Amino acid sequence: MSDSTHKEDMKKLQKEQREKVKAKYIDRGILVVNTGDGKGKSTAAFGTAVRAVGHGYKVAVVQFIKGNWSTGEQKIFEHFDEITHIVSGDGFTWDTQDKSKDIESAESGWSKVCDLIEECREESKYHLIVLDELNIALSYGYLDVNKVVEVLKNKPENLNIMVTGRGAPQELIDIADTVTEMKPIKHAFDNGIQAQRGIEF
Amino acid sequence: MSDSTHKEDMKKLQKEQREKVKAKYIDRGILVVNTGDGKGKSTAAFGTAVRAVGHGYKVAVVQFIKGNWSTGEQKIFEHFDEITHIVSGDGFTWDTQDKSKDIESAESGWSKVCDLIEECREESKYHLIVLDELNIALSYGYLDVNKVVEVLKNKPENLNIMVTGRGAPQELIDIADTVTEMKPIKHAFDNGIQAQRGIEF
Numbered sequence: 001m002s003d004s005t006h007k008e009d010m011k012k013l014q015k016e017q018r019e020k021v022k023a024k025y026i027d028r029g030i031l032v033v034n035t036g037d038g039k040g041k042s043t044a045a046f047g048t049a050v051r052a053v054g055h056g057y058k059v060a061v062v063q064f065i066k067g068n069w070s071t072g073e074q075k076i077f078e079h080f081d082e083i084t085h086i087v088s089g090d091g092f093t094w095d096t097q098d099k100s101k102d103i104e105s106a107e108s109g110w111s112k113v114c115d116l117i118e119e120c121r122e123e124s125k126y127h128l129i130v131l132d133e134l135n136i137a138l139s140y141g142y143l144d145v146n147k148v149v150e151v152l153k154n155k156p157e158n159l160n161i162m163v164t165g166r167g168a169p170q171e172l173i174d175i176a177d178t179v180t181e182m183k184p185i186k187h188a189f190d191n192g193i194q195a196q197r198g199i200e201f
Numbered sequence: 202m203s204d205s206t207h208k209e210d211m212k213k214l215q216k217e218q219r220e221k222v223k224a225k226y227i228d229r230g231i232l233v234v235n236t237g238d239g240k241g242k243s244t245a246a247f248g249t250a251v252r253a254v255g256h257g258y259k260v261a262v263v264q265f266i267k268g269n270w271s272t273g274e275q276k277i278f279e280h281f282d283e284i285t286h287i288v289s290g291d292g293f294t295w296d297t298q299d300k301s302k303d304i305e306s307a308e309s310g311w312s313k314v315c316d317l318i319e320e321c322r323e324e325s326k327y328h329l330i331v332l333d334e335l336n337i338a339l340s341y342g343y344l345d346v347n348k349v350v351e352v353l354k355n356k357p358e359n360l361n362i363m364v365t366g367r368g369a370p371q372e373l374i375d376i377a378d379t380v381t382e383m384k385p386i387k388h389a390f391d392n393g394i395q396a397q398r399g400i401e402f
Contacts, residue, residue: 006300026394034241038381039233044241047248052399054273054280072255079255099207127399160400177389178401180239188378193227198253198328199361200379 029160030177031152035135035168038182039200045130045164046073053082057127060116064109064165065089065133070201084126086112089133106142114151120159128160135165138172145169230361231378232353236336236369239383240401246331246365247274254283258328261317265310265366266290266334271402285327287313290334307343315352321360329361336366339373346370 032048034041046069049059059082063069066089077085088109089102119125137143149171155161163172173179188196195201233249235242247270250260260283264270267290278286289310290303320326338344350372356362364373374380389397396402 003300010300026392028394030389030394030397030400032240032389032400033386035386036384038383039379040235040241040245040381040383043248043252044245045248046252047244047246048400050251050277051244051247051271051273054276055271055399057399070252070256072252075255076251099204099211160397162400173386176387177392177394178240179386179388180241181384181386182239182241183237183382183384185234185236185374185380185382186377187380188231188233191227191378193229193231193378196228196231196361198256198258199231199233199249199363 029155029158031155031175032160032162033135033168033172033176033179034162034164034182035166035173035179036181036183037166038184039187040182041164041166042068042132044180044182045132045162046076048162049083049128049130050076050080052128053080055127056082058082058084058125059128059130060084060086060126061130061132062086062088062109062113062116062134063132064106064137068133070197072198072201084116086116088112089137102140103142106137109137110143110148117151117155117159120156124156124158126159128162131161131163133165134163135168135172137165138169139165139167145171148172149175230356230359232356232376233361233363234336234369234373234377234380235363235365235383236367236374236380237382237384238367239385240388241383242365242367243269243333245381245383246333246363247277249363250284250329250331251277251281253329254281256328257283259283259285259326260329260331261285261287261327262331262333263287263289263310263314263317263335264333265307265338269334271398273399273402285317287317289313290338303341304343307338310338311344311349318352318356318360321357325357325359327360329363332362332364334366335364336369336373338366339370340366340368346372349373350376 052059077083138145153175253260278284290306339346
């Protein structure tokens, strides 16, 4: 491709891009879902939370499964006053072996989420609330998906909510604004390589 | 499902999980690629970089496309001394309209990457180097994929490298340890909703 053809192609792309941006106008908080079996669901939510702090916003993070985030994230949560960090879960489900206890902690987490959302109704206290691994609590049936969907559908307009975890239920996908599936193409683990501290957790 | 059946299922899962972890033993730095057309490629890399800082590690981030990361990320980069942030690109390609200038800045970025990798050879200076949107520079042909693959293949053993951007070339996927495709299921943009500051950028 010659330089001038490239320049014309790029001009066309630039024009299309600008028109696309101009055509979009609704400005409100969104519901984002990161799902799928691949890496990056919680890490992208963590990155989004920290970036929001970089923008000067306040963020709340509710962890539905304890141990999903490492001391790496903990340190950062403690480092920034702008981040409110709540742990609701009680260990990975395959470690607790106690379904009724799991349901209890999922319900306690959800009730905290409802409080956080209510706090945003009068003043925009949080710009973003991250509900980490909520999808797991939903797909295990620890929480009623219709109840959860009802609350999320009626969130304050400016509030952004990000839900992570594999197996997002269709009811949640239906009401979400942005849904991304993290799809594993290959994983170091499959080739006998240990999970890397500071990279994978 | 009864509580006791659930407990047995979970015990089985726990055992499988522990055996899986025990069987894995290779401990070395890995090459991670985040690709696909969906959200979260760069944000997950950003989250990984910040988490590594939380673990007390040093990180270098090289941005191949200027403007990909917002003031939100910039503020965080400036906030942490542990992060070395280098911008190589010169605006989105559809804004520069100058192929030879784009190639020049991609090459200048790559030469900085080679220097950073060399710095890790004698002492483990960086735990992680993020090459943000390198895939774009590769898929536009701004950099020779064989040259890049050769350098990445010969990285110091303990160094972790994370490459982002849609359209990762097969040659890169082949040598990577972990590859995730971020797949868009739906996007707020398609429903006329503006990109949300502090959430999407």
